[in-house]
Amino acid sequence: MRRPIEFEVNASDGNARTGTLRTRRSVIETPVFMPVGTQGAVKGVRLEWLDDEHDARIILGNTYHLFLRPGHELIQRLGGLHKFTSWERAILTDSGGFQVFSLTDLRKLSEEGVEFRSHLDGSRQFLSPEISVEVQAALDSEIVMAFDECPPGDAGNEKTRESLELTLRWAKRSKERFEELQKSDRKGGLNYQRPDLALPYGQTSALSGRQALFGIIQGAGHLDLRVESLERTVEIGFDGYAIGGLSVGEEKDVMYGVLEHIAPKMSSDSPRYLMGVGTPEDLLEAVSHGIDMFDCVMPTRNGRTGGVFTSRGKINIRNARFAEDEGPLDPECECSVCRRYSRAYLRHLFQAGEMTAATLLSHHNLAFYLNLMRQARTAIAGGSFESFKKAALGKMTEIEAEAV
Numbered sequence: 001m002r003r004p005i006e007f008e009v010n011a012s013d014g015n016a017r018t019g020t021l022r023t024r025r026s027v028i029e030t031p032v033f034m035p036v037g038t039q040g041a042v043k044g045v046r047l048e049w050l051d052d053e054h055d056a057r058i059i060l061g062n063t064y065h066l067f068l069r070p071g072h073e074l075i076q077r078l079g080g081l082h083k084f085t086s087w088e089r090a091i092l093t094d095s096g097g098f099q100v101f102s103l104t105d106l107r108k109l110s111e112e113g114v115e116f117r118s119h120l121d122g123s124r125q126f127l128s129p130e131i132s133v134e135v136q137a138a139l140d141s142e143i144v145m146a147f148d149e150c151p152p153g154d155a156g157n158e159k160t161r162e163s164l165e166l167t168l169r170w171a172k173r174s175k176e177r178f179e180e181l182q183k184s185d186r187k188g189g190l191n192y193q194r195p196d197l198a199l200p201y202g203q204t205s206a207l208s209g210r211q212a213l214f215g216i217i218q219g220a221g222h223l224d225l226r227v228e229s230l231e232r233t234v235e236i237g238f239d240g241y242a243i244g245g246l247s248v249g250e251e252k253d254v255m256y257g258v259l260e261h262i263a264p265k266m267s268s269d270s271p272r273y274l275m276g277v278g279t280p281e282d283l284l285e286a287v288s289h290g291i292d293m294f295d296c297v298m299p300t301r302n303g304r305t306g307g308v309f310t311s312r313g314k315i316n317i318r319n320a321r322f323a324e325d326e327g328p329l330d331p332e333c334e335c336s337v338c339r340r341y342s343r344a345y346l347r348h349l350f351q352a353g354e355m356t357a358a359t360l361l362s363h364h365n366l367a368f369y370l371n372l373m374r375q376a377r378t379a380i381a382g383g384s385f386e387s388f389k390k391a392a393l394g395k396m397t398e399i400e401a402e403a404v
């Protein structure tokens, strides 16, 4: 039977691994960082920079935001999210669950789903496992996420268990509705605007042209519940598996403990996705435990406030010490911003409130994240990931050390 995605591990180094994920629209080398395109746009960044310069093969779209505005039906009428945005490569859509549960005071949870008030106009809205996969089918992403409940990072055992049971029931419902939709509603054809650009990256005839569905493992910081969640999610059966509910306010060692315990137990022949994490340090740590896919708003969110990730650590370009600094943001970065602009000029743009300041910093930060994953893949393939990780993490503390 033809499958919607194919994944193979090319090399392992300890628990770290590098692989190839084939989707109908692009071939993705893992570990991979997926820039977050919340509203069908990666904030402040032109899509042609993402494909032409950064060679990003997959980005993320947010179901919650697109459901509320402009609406998935409108996007479907305009040919799906790829055609609407002009992004030809792969897209992963989240389920909307995480955003809805962030609206603590504005939502009501039931077995059926979640009623919430839109953050845009206060209108009453409803999301359920069925509606979430329907929205994601209309958006026509390559990877669809099951609808889950995400408990707070410090939730107790009992509350976490209740949430986990609900998430498992919702996972089954997500899958049932997903399979109906894949059978009946889909036209099955791809709508390339620029087939010349898209073809080299995907559409291998071995793939089915359908969407793929990932299940989500919950269980907060409770290792026994995490293992149970993993086993019972695998029983339902998905094309890939994600670890959810981390980086939601728990301590770092709790997150690293869960990763160390759970990631190596996840199926070795499906992609493993760590949702919404994190700093460059978090990414390297997670890769060492065998995670393949990441997404996080940090590169663009930091870029908008002057935060810059560099190989020697994080800086804030607004700092007065960069006023006459003629060097690039990161001397080791080869992105077009680092090749052309000085820290002094970029600082000036920030001080002057020029909108390109946020754009240029976001561009560099994405280059830094994507390049970090590129280096990790090379190190894993060469069997030197641990020494690469140690050296990279050591270097990332240099600026901090100077500032003390």
Ligand SMILES: [Zn+2]
Binding pocket: 329, 330, 333, 334, 335, 336, 337, 338, 339, 364, 365, 367, 368
């Ligand atoms: Zn750069």
